[in-house]
Amino acid sequence: MSAAGPRPWRQAWHEALYGPSGLYAQHTPHEHFTTATSPGLVDVLAEAVLALMRREGLSTLVDLAAGGGELASAVVELAPDITVRCVEVRPRPADLDPRIDWLPSLGGAALPDALHSLTGALVLAHEWLDNVPCTIAERVGPALQEVCVGADGTESLGGAVDEAEAAWAERWWQQGERIEIGLPRDEAWADLVSRLDDGLAVAVDYGHQREARPETGSLTAYRRGGLVTPVPDGSCDLTAHVAVDSLEHDRLVLQRDLLRELGLVPAPPDHALASTDPGGYLRALAHRSAVAAMTDPSGLGGFWWVLRRVVRSSA
Template sequence: MEDALYGEKGFFVRRESGPGDHFRTSVHASGLFAVAIARIVERVDAALGRPERLDVVDVGAGRGELLTALLALLPDDLAGRVRAVAVERAGRPDGPASRIEWRGEVPDGITGLLVATEWLDNVPLDVIETDGDGRPRKVLVDRETGVETLGGAADPAEVFWAGRWWPGPGRIEIGATRDAAWAGAVDRVRRGAALCVDYGHRSAERPPFGTLTGYRDGRQVPPVPDGSCDVTAHVAMDSVAAAAGGPYRLVRQREALRALGVDGARPPLALASTDPAGYLRALSTAGAAAELIATGGLGDHWWLWHPIGVDLPPF
């Protein structure tokens, strides 16, 4: 998975296409998502006493779409104080504003907001499965065909993680790498907040057959790890939250966005007769909001919020 996504010919390091060409995230679905994040940036700024420099770090930044939108949406005074940092293992693409820093790793000493939208689902992981005798064994995958076989016994560390976070027989996606990645990112925030937005599950709702899959050109495809498609798996959100430590809140995206004013409510029909153009604009906005909060879709994503060094309600 590491090589298929981030190797020399990996899916996320190729320059001919970006993630938005293959799958639809909240960032790509509607500008209303950036509007909501901008409101959070303003709240973080106020809680920190409006510092001379406010860091806004986007981990798994794709082509810098979210940061570009935020710089355009924020008030001029605040936008002028923002240090915008895109963290992405692929090289800097054409397009993002020159003032957006492009880095391969999360910077240290962040004062502000760290946000990661659908990053952890692409942090590589291993998969184990219990065999007919109930023994946990490694799942091995042919790089070219995607055909799976059961290999040797699972490592003790994998068995330990599974026993804590994914007990029981079946197929288990070992989330320890995601735990370490998120804990490491949160640890880089000196004061402010960290926000993870991703699809995932909690202990009581673990999928017995796992979630590993692939995406290419907007379609779900077999997760063949040859670099031709995104290889992704849902995130064990409760494990990730616990790994980062400290206070946190975990809510569905629909709940968070509604609290931030994105509710998908249709405009009153009477507006159509008094202001037809305004009605159509409001209707379009409502449709975009509805996609972001939809049950069974983007609205099911989880928002994991960690305040760090400040008393900062989430939304």
């Protein structure tokens, strides 16, 4: 990274993740944090996505921000009838199943031109929006001033945020000293939804709603599985929770509730199975513990699923 002076967080954050020597030019997401696409959990996520697709009558999965294609791989294994397309900044993994299409993308809010006119598709953005950089601001009296950051992570205050950002904050985030202005995420999400002619767009992320915004913001950094001080030097993942209610949506639902609704929370396996089919019993226990992790209210069960159904009359 260059030894630049203080820059607005949004700009420094973008370069730190997507610049030529940014995090995602060098590393896979899984090198830095564990999520629902990690081994042991990804099959439960794939089952949830497939259950949603079957319920909505959709036959194509577009996995936006696909990371290493972990979810896409689990989906083609479970459902060879589904067409799977990944859209990702990182290169296609060499060992990816040839049935999976891989469309290169730019980073952050920018999407590839080739992604458009999608029909019969579930477009899933799993942990994308938290990595779309947004303006960070602090309240100074009645004004909102942009927070800047130096290459070593030292913060300072810059100028006033622009009018559109101030209007977003006025509408969506009125309390607290530090505000993560979600406008670039709202716009990125609206852009993604606009690429769909018929289907369901789904964003999955940690998030918050107007009545419970984080008082001091949520910008966080992870390096090799541990929490570190946010420094925009390309050495750590930089993420901030998503203001899910400001995203265009038909429904907001917590992962733990959705998995239950989709009938994916199993009853404990019958103990008798332990003697008649020990392997099956152990597999059932492992599956149940993966579902428990995916529905844990203080963990992945607290992820928001933002659902937007699209039916355009010309489709």
